[in-house]
Amino acid sequence: MMDETSEPATARCPGPSVQDYLDQDSRPVPPALRYERNDYLGSEDIDTARFTSREWAEREMRQVWRRVWQFACLESEIPEVGDHEVYEIGDDSLIVVRTAPDEIRAYVNVCLHRGRKLRTGGGNVSEFRCSFHGFTWNLDGTMQTPPCAWDFPHVTPEKFALPEAQVATWRGFVFINMDPYAESFDSYRGTFDDYYIWPLENRYKSLHIAKVLPCNWKVAQDAFIESFHVIATHPQMLTWLADANSQYDVMADQPNWNRMINIQGAPSPHVADSVTEEDVLETFYDSRSFYSAAQGRDLVMQEGDELPAIPPGGTARQVLAARMREQLAATSQQDFSQTPDTELLDAINYLLFPNFNPWGGAKSNIIYRFRPNGLDPDSCTAEIIFMSSPKQPGETPPPAKIRWVPEDTLFADIPELGVLGPVFDQDCENLPYVQQGLKAMRKPGITLANYQESRIRHFNQTLDQWMSR
Amino acid sequence: MTHRVAVRPSGVELEVLDGEDVFTAAGRLGYRWPTVCGGKGTCRTCFVQVEEGAENCSPVGPLEREGIEALRRPVDGLTRLACRLRVEGPVTVTKRGVRRRVQE
Ligand code: FES
Ligand code: FES
Numbered sequence: 001m002m003d004e005t006s007e008p009a010t011a012r013c014p015g016p017s018v019q020d021y022l023d024q025d026s027r028p029v030p031p032a033l034r035y036e037r038n039d040y041l042g043s044e045d046i047d048t049a050r051f052t053s054r055e056w057a058e059r060e061m062r063q064v065w066r067r068v069w070q071f072a073c074l075e076s077e078i079p080e081v082g083d084h085e086v087y088e089i090g091d092d093s094l095i096v097v098r099t100a101p102d103e104i105r106a107y108v109n110v111c112l113h114r115g116r117k118l119r120t121g122g123g124n125v126s127e128f129r130c131s132f133h134g135f136t137w138n139l140d141g142t143m144q145t146p147p148c149a150w151d152f153p154h155v156t157p158e159k160f161a162l163p164e165a166q167v168a169t170w171r172g173f174v175f176i177n178m179d180p181y182a183e184s185f186d187s188y189r190g191t192f193d194d195y196y197i198w199p200l201e202n203r204y205k206s207l208h209i210a211k212v213l214p215c216n217w218k219v220a221q222d223a224f225i226e227s228f229h230v231i232a233t234h235p236q237m238l239t240w241l242a243d244a245n246s247q248y249d250v251m252a253d254q255p256n257w258n259r260m261i262n263i264q265g266a267p268s269p270h271v272a273d274s275v276t277e278e279d280v281l282e283t284f285y286d287s288r289s290f291y292s293a294a295q296g297r298d299l300v301m302q303e304g305d306e307l308p309a310i311p312p313g314g315t316a317r318q319v320l321a322a323r324m325r326e327q328l329a330a331t332s333q334q335d336f337s338q339t340p341d342t343e344l345l346d347a348i349n350y351l352l353f354p355n356f357n358p359w360g361g362a363k364s365n366i367i368y369r370f371r372p373n374g375l376d377p378d379s380c381t382a383e384i385i386f387m388s389s390p391k392q393p394g395e396t397p398p399p400a401k402i403r404w405v406p407e408d409t410l411f412a413d414i415p416e417l418g419v420l421g422p423v424f425d426q427d428c429e430n431l432p433y434v435q436q437g438l439k440a441m442r443k444p445g446i447t448l449a450n451y452q453e454s455r456i457r458h459f460n461q462t463l464d465q466w467m468s469r
Numbered sequence: 470m471t472h473r474v475a476v477r478p479s480g481v482e483l484e485v486l487d488g489e490d491v492f493t494a495a496g497r498l499g500y501r502w503p504t505v506c507g508g509k510g511t512c513r514t515c516f517v518q519v520e521e522g523a524e525n526c527s528p529v530g531p532l533e534r535e536g537i538e539a540l541r542r543p544v545d546g547l548t549r550l551a552c553r554l555r556v557e558g559p560v561t562v563t564k565r566g567v568r569r570r571v572q573e
């Protein structure tokens with residue numbers, strides 16, 4: 001809907017739009033990707049205190065993290081009764097546990113006697129026994145008779161059930177909400193399910209990398225929801241990645257999710273007039289040839305293979321999509337004959353507020369999760385998860401365990417990340433300097449592009465709504 | 470198929486079934502074994518020291534490992550939780566307090 005109020009944000013990059021590319025797709029494109037909407041949300045600066053202030057971080061814990069639905073773990077990580085993971089955010093700690101074959105609950109991970117944490121990591125137990133004095137809770141949260149019950153006539157099991165958070169599951173993922181009065185997760189997601197159309201529940205977690213980054217979690221999150229930075233941060237990608245003409249979908253009436261679509265296998269409008277289709281093809285392959293194929297995500301060329309030829313009048317994008325279609329079919333025993341080019345090549349990225357940041361598409365789906373590191377405004381945890389199709393349909397390989405890498409380890413040194421590793425390093429290179437710069441800056445806020453950074457505005461406005469609610 | 474587990478210093482000898490843990494076998498055969506949790510792997514009270522036959526003992530799982538670490542013992546296969554310990558051959562352990570249940 002374009003009315004006068006949205007006029008300031010109608011300007012777009014003069015290059016071909018994402019929808020123009022989708023018009024040329026060799027297969028029908030699902031309506032979810034044909035959808036396009038960007039509500040103008042203003043152009044005011046965003047204050048910097050949210051990124052740097054400890055007081056802001058503490059308030060954010062109370063106002064936001066204690067009240068919103070957030071991604072805690074995967075169902076596949078806790079398949080058996082008694083299996084549990086510990087999910088921690090700020091000072092809060094929850095045991096997310098399977099209590100029955102079809103039931104997952106989340107308990108506050110604290111002994112009600114003198115406050116020791118009950119569990120310090122995941123595992124399988126048939127009861128929660130505190131390691132301090134042995135107070136014990138059953139999987140259903142009820143307390144057993146305490147040790148030396150004669151000394152606790154004032155402690156009755158009825159008063160001492162473990163407090164709980166709400167739990168919801170979605171396509172194999174477990175979400176929690178610490179607010180007993182929160183709206184349901186179904187209503188919280190709004191229309192997200194209609195636009196995130198990929199069956200994550202049929203995939204398995206093939207990779208899980210985690211690292212502490214020296215910046216606020218919002219500085220990190222903001223860096224991964226726009227493609228504007230490609231021109232300066234990833235100049236090596238300009239020949240094969242259409243950056244400035246990416247599509248950003250933000251809806252004023254859908255505060256909890258937004259999206260971008262970024263065309264790959266086509267040149268950036270910044271360099272398009274000096275780049276041929278052959279250049280696109282060659283550099284696209286080149287950028288991947290150094291790295292191993294990451295769970296089938298990256299298009300690879302076999303030793304000694306020639307670059308595929310582009311037929312007269314054809315485009316690099318068509319050839320790359322066809323090759324990707326073949327590679328995926330050969331490695332997964334699935335039929336990709338009807339899969340459109342866009343689902344094989346493009347970066348389609350969603351953010352479900354605040355910490356579920358999945359990519360869409362037919363390849364392994366990347367999921368990012370950025371969140372605060374305790375109450376420290378100057379650091380955060382960043383996680384990269386790959387959800388891959390099993391080699392044989394119906395197989396369910398066990399989920400990869402989380403791998404924490406030291407702060408000084410490069411993502412490029414993790415071969416499974418493929419082409420993403422060094423690119424992620426380039427992104428992360430900026431982040432500590434942003435964190436430091438925000439403190440040195442005299443201007444009270446950061447300034448955003450109207451369109452290309454509209455997801456950042458949308459995300460921060462949703463955050464502001466929680467902060468003032 | 471059963472396997473003999475000898476318990477020192479009492480000299481108790483248990484015939485432990487395949488797949489059965491030592492704690493459960495003791496209970497089945499009428500012995501009291503020190504416990505608080507009743508065999509759920511959470512109280513660590515049932516621990517034993519393996520004297521002979523470590524090679525006949527089941528591998529240490531995550532919950533048992535947690536318990537042995539909490540006991541501040543090395544996880545070297547010689548300190549075990551009886552309620553997690555299964556055997557595939559003769560084993561000798563030391564555990565005080567294993568005795569025949571008193572008949573009412
Ligand atoms: S603090 Fe948990 S039993 Fe005392
Ligand atoms: S009986 Fe409690 S841990 Fe073995």
Ligand SMILES: [Fe+2]
Nearest residue numbers: 229233234427
């Ligand atoms: Fe980037």
